[in-house]
Amino acid sequence: MHVSFVLTQEEFTCETLTETIKTDITENKDKEYERKIESTANELHRKYVGQKDPVLLLLNHEEDKPQRYFIKSLLSKLEHTDQTDHPAFIIINAVSKSTVRGPGDVKLKMELLPEEKERFAQKMQEIKKKYKKMSQKFHAFNIMQGGFQKEDAEKLITEEMVNHIEKDTKSSSTRLLSFLALINSYVPGLHLLKLFCEDFIKEEEWSTDEGKPSLEIIMKPFKDLRLIFSEGEQKANCIRLAHPLIADACLKMLTEHKLTRYDIAHDFLNSMVKGKESNYEKICKSMLVTRPKGLIEKEKFSRLILDINRENKPNQCIYLLRIASKLFATDTFYPQALARLYYIKIQGENPKNSHIRDTLGQVHKNHLSRIWTQRKWRNEPCTDIKTCLDIAKDAIDAFQAEEKAAKDELANPNTTFNNRALFGFLQVCKDIFKQNDRDFISGLREDVEQKYDFFEWYLAYSKLSFKEEEPDYFLFWRTASFLKIRHQCVLSGESYETTEKLQARLQKLWATEAQGRSPEFYLLVLLLFWTKEAQKAKANPPNLENCVQYLIESYKSKYGKYLCGRCLVPLFFFGKEGGLQRLVHALKPHNKGLRLVHSKLLQTDLELLTEGDESVEVECLQRIKGKVKNHRVFAVRDGQQIPVTPHNPSSVCKPDQVSFYLGFTIRGPVAPGGHVILFFVFIDCFV
Template sequence: MESDLTETSSTDGSDEYSSNYIQQNRNSTNTRLFSFLALLHAYVPDSYLPMQVCQQILGPPDPINGGPPFEERMEPFTVFISTDTPGQVCMCDQDEARKQLEILHNSGINRSTTAKKLMDFLCGGEPQPHVVQMVKDLLLKRKTGKKGKEKFSRLISDILKRENFFHAVSVLKTASTRFRIAIYPQTIARLYYIERRDYEMAAAWAERAINIDPYNSYVADTLGQVYKNRLKNAWQIVDVWEYANKSLRAFEAVEEKAMKEEDSQNVDPDVAVRTSVSFNNRGHFGFIQVANLVFVKLRESPFREKLRRDVEDKFEFFELYLTYSMPDMKTLEPHYFREDIAACYQRYTGRAAASSTSFPGLLDSLNHGLFTLRRQAEVQRTTPELEGIVDDLKSMYQVYRDDVVTAMRYILSNVILSNRKHNAPQLARLTQLQSVIRRFLWQQPSQPPQPEFHLLALMLFWPEEQLQEVQQEADDEEEGRAAEDDESSDEDTDEDQETEALLPLNLQQHVRSMKNAFEGTYAKYLRGRYLLPLFFLGKGHGLSKWIHKSILDAVVEGEVDSELTEQNDRKKKEMIDDMWCEGRVWQVQGIRELLLPVQVESQQTAAMQEVSVRVGGQEIQARLEVGPSQRSELFYLYFTIQGPVVINVSTPHDELQLNDCAVQPN
């Protein structure tokens, strides 16, 4: 007979009956099988044991050879067990499985003993792949909560609570013996340094894990974490020196191994290369944390000065890493991530991270104070500050005219200021900025331009919509500003250059070059992450047609605030995330008033991830973010650091159709 758990099983005496039976039959084969099933279902709910394996655990006589049926042999546990799926046996209910584990524990059959016996039985010889995965889920899978991932799997955590530390280590040692997989000794190392602060044993197990998988950057990170945590508890100068150096060497090894890892999608299966879904940033961040500890513990030390250059390099890495991407569309880095990086940078340079005027620093400047990115604690840059940045970078550009990075920062500062104050007197004319970037298009660069260069070229030379009266108004406004401008550089007074700046640019060539430049610079570091929108194409003119993502975030936040009946930051964050992920932001009136629809010439299937977009008399290829909708199609365009992206949205009103797109000059 096949049986499922009934709603009355917890109160109809089954628990008491099973408890009495277990106490009297602790070593029986059906009690052993029941303990295996309870353990698996309590911690790996989708797991099961094949009926053939269950019969092997029960031993002879098998029903095939005239023995009693399986259900009869499993009494009194049959009420808790399901055999509904042919050939598979499992517990019926996870809560009941957990309850039965407690009954087993109170009867002297604890979790650690059950886990080791389960591995002994299932993993003799060459275990099946599904068994290997099931044991990994049982011992290693960590639950993600509000504060991130738990330190250990639920089973290991429960063994630590209900039994003791050494029982938890014993289970993992059994797994480490059965499976030559680095993650088991790696987890033992974490147990030793987190639970016991036994850094010597932790380091030994971390080294053992590295020996098993010497090219894995994530495995190598554990040794750095061991030494970093030892450094936290070191106050004698000699100890600080020793463990600071050991930590830094370990994290440097993590960086080196991470650099050699490749995206599995881009690797020839016949070539032996270590792959990973995303770039491991733990070596870089581990360095930042160690540098913070060194600064506090070693005052006036030459060691601190030695670290300064590396701190600046790591800050530059994280500045672009966090400005251009995030883990996924809803997930941000832990709150301490930016805090530790900013604190380290200020300690070693004396400069505030928020005052950076690098290219990613300028892009990020409008995000300060945004709730959406958990940046409320940061002071938002004022309009006078942004105007001052434009003036400073203009002066710098006049001195370093041949430095493309300085030129790009100067151009971007104008775009950023135009998002805050579109008629600011400090803003350069569009033709002036076009002339600046044209100079570098004419030159033969010593190295290929970065994607940021092509981003600016595309933004500056993007055709205006064919609304002559608006364009004339813009020209008059720009001429008025020029008359007040006492700047006398050659670029701004050379009429020939301004005339050439108006010549059309091959936009598709720059789209292609931007993508290639991304692949050659940032693709390795940002793979597997969500590339953040930087600028959306808007209804303005000149620089004002490029809308910074923060402007949209502010509109969405205001929309959510109007719907909330009481202040609840967690609920607010969820509502904002849902609006973006579900595409409801595109139905917000304030968003539709800002963005300019684009005309998609050739819309390909959802499987094909690119579409052709009509831009003036040209066509460019853009990545398609959302699959085509059934009707009322509308397309908006934005840029990531990889290139243009077209998002296909459905509007709530029939009047918003593709024919609302701006008429582009042919």
């Protein structure tokens, strides 16, 4: 009341109707109701005509029946108002608090309440009295009164119907029944237009010369199950089955006679939909694409596709969606469902294949990325944070499952590690960090650090192949890693400690525990104790033969399975200068990222060396003397024979004295093999 009073002061014309419409006349009570209701409606309508402001009507009745009649009468008058540009007429129908359910969960069941059963029983008596034997054919009403029992619907399938279907499953009547059963079973409430059904019949060939029979004659065996009704201005223009449970019963009967859901759907698409796609958009989309709600989230496919798939017929689902995708070529939902089906099918065939699992994570990641990009283009802040976090969580879960599969694949010694899960994880986290959601981010911090550390050594120690560059999105890791090495180890002139102090510390650690350390420890020992000066300056220096052996073992344990199939890159070359300047690093900045070339190494020299040109000389590098023995290359150092990995093992064929440029990868010393004068090749391939 107070609200209507306030609105009256504003820009509304408000009316309130609270008095109950009553009559004391016992005879012709219904007519008296109608007269009073009509009078009240006319009075309100007269006030409405000519109004410029919107009209607000508040109804507050205790009795429901007269109120419903009044609203119906008033709406009828409003619809036929001749006034142009008429204002809005708003009706607020107040409901008594006693009729509103209290808070709490309400379970919906396919059964009637006691009061509903009583009302149905009363109505049934009226129907029997009025329609007598015909009341038995009120199938939908009878099914509802019986409590929606599927047995009641199945009893309506007569022996005559079964015999008709057994006689000819390809007859027009059987096919039309199958179409209606499929549609009304999976999309209750939808119908076929009678005109389209008649067109379907006309396309059939008939042996009689009396003309083609009507739809009613064709469907006569099933006339008790179908309804022909009106929709809109046209009369008797729609056809469907009387109740969804009847559709279920018919579909069950058809499948028992070897007419599967796939057969029916396939026939429907090819015989009725093809060429008339615009008339069947809603039906086909509801049957083939629309996904029902599950307990937690939507199912992956429509109910029809799910049921066919449960029969272990995924190929049939694929074929149906392929046909539908061609028929409705502009609707992207069909190929989307088809792609999802392909993905699940191939994932089922290869459940442990990490590359297949990568698809799902990439889809979620790209979905999230599109949201950020669109917001950026529009210069709008992201308001739906929860949706973005949900997508990110789905992507992270998918990438973590892929990562586990990728690590499981490493049980095969010849497998190349699939790193896309780790990188995809980091890409998603990079986008999420922009939202500054502390709770979400805090749970990811440890995983982010681990994966970042992985790529730091993964890209520092190896590359995809000698002739191919890493993808562009890897460049920032390689740049960050090698600029750190370049700054700390080389460009500072001298390191944080003198060479002698570093050697002393390493020698002490070596004496304490030589085995079981990281590859980086052994690599540093090799770098600092390789020269003759270092060997002579220290008493009991580390044995370099043993050091290389320990390095290889440590490498295999820590990095080998992850770097299998990749090419190891040299981190340093052995040069001519003294101190730490003898270690010539292999990288320098480039406008397209870091390249395998030192500032003292010309790019052309590097290319010639890697191509195996034996005529090139590199001024800043020092040759190492060695020999070939038992198809292996050794560097000779004060009586020690230190194994060196040749770039091309097939060229190491006969014992000989050799010299070569020396490089150091994370696996150990590397050198080419084969001739008296040999040149270092930078990549130790496919270890």
